Amino acid sequence: MIEKVCYSSHLWAASTTDQYEVGHSLKKIGITCGLQKPYRYGIHRGYADAVTELQAVPVFLSSSSARSFESPEIAQDGDLASFVQELLAPLDAVIISGGWDVDPLFYGEEPSELLQDIEPARDRLEFAIIAEARATSKRLLAICRGLQVLNVEQGGTLYQDLGHSGYQEHSRIDLEYAVAHEISVEENSELAKILGGGIGVNTLHHQGIKDLAPTLVASAYSPDGVIEAVEMENVLGVQWHPERLFEKDRRHLGLFSWLVA
Numbered sequence: 001m002i003e004k005v006c007y008s009s010h011l012w013a014a015s016t017t018d019q020y021e022v023g024h025s026l027k028k029i030g031i032t033c034g035l036q037k038p039y040r041y042g043i044h045r046g047y048a049d050a051v052t053e054l055q056a057v058p059v060f061l062s063s064s065s066a067r068s069f070e071s072p073e074i075a076q077d078g079d080l081a082s083f084v085q086e087l088l089a090p091l092d093a094v095i096i097s098g099g100w101d102v103d104p105l106f107y108g109e110e111p112s113e114l115l116q117d118i119e120p121a122r123d124r125l126e127f128a129i130i131a132e133a134r135a136t137s138k139r140l141l142a143i144c145r146g147l148q149v150l151n152v153e154q155g156g157t158l159y160q161d162l163g164h165s166g167y168q169e170h171s172r173i174d175l176e177y178a179v180a181h182e183i184s185v186e187e188n189s190e191l192a193k194i195l196g197g198g199i200g201v202n203t204l205h206h207q208g209i210k211d212l213a214p215t216l217v218a219s220a221y222s223p224d225g226v227i228e229a230v231e232m233e234n235v236l237g238v239q240w241h242p243e244r245l246f247e248k249d250r251r252h253l254g255l256f257s258w259l260v261a
């Protein structure tokens, strides 16, 4: 009798655990991903590796799903919502991953000249995924751009470029896998329970939360006052990239553990 199975050599290589344990009802974690120009969907492997390490299965959700709703004849929000209902039904939890900028038209602003790449189809898909996860009480972890999408979906706004809005440089790609700044974590927050307090983070974002959505609570700040984490029931959002730090600092894996718990 086969008690354990390895689903693929890639997952085997990615995981520090031995094998998936069949019979323990593997959790499936949806992970959104968007276009990486010009011909690829892209996602950092750390998202899948963290989920795999926790004996759950990563399921990639590409933005192509939303583009099929872009034709004027079928561009109905209701259609997309029904589609996403079916998409999320077999999943246990969702990660809204990092990526390019959110279309500022979704928070009522014209694009500034500092705006970088946008993919409105991905924005709309992720708005619908957040709404469905909330409606079905599935846990949702929003990372970097994901936190920004979450804030806009809940009615907040963004800085189109932090560096030109009075904040220090938060786009330190040279420190992708290292600590670029500390964050202070609000006591009594869900995040404080997970991390145990303040922590060093990387910072790969040029946008950030301007007006916090009224439904979200800010749970962490950078030294210069940028909101670095938000939360609401069954939802955590972080502005940094724990998927690139958890191998060095295990506290960052706690965010993914919370997701699959």
Ligand SMILES: [Mn+2]
Pocket: 170, 181, 202, 203, 204, 205, 222, 226, 228, 239
């Ligand atoms: Mn930052």
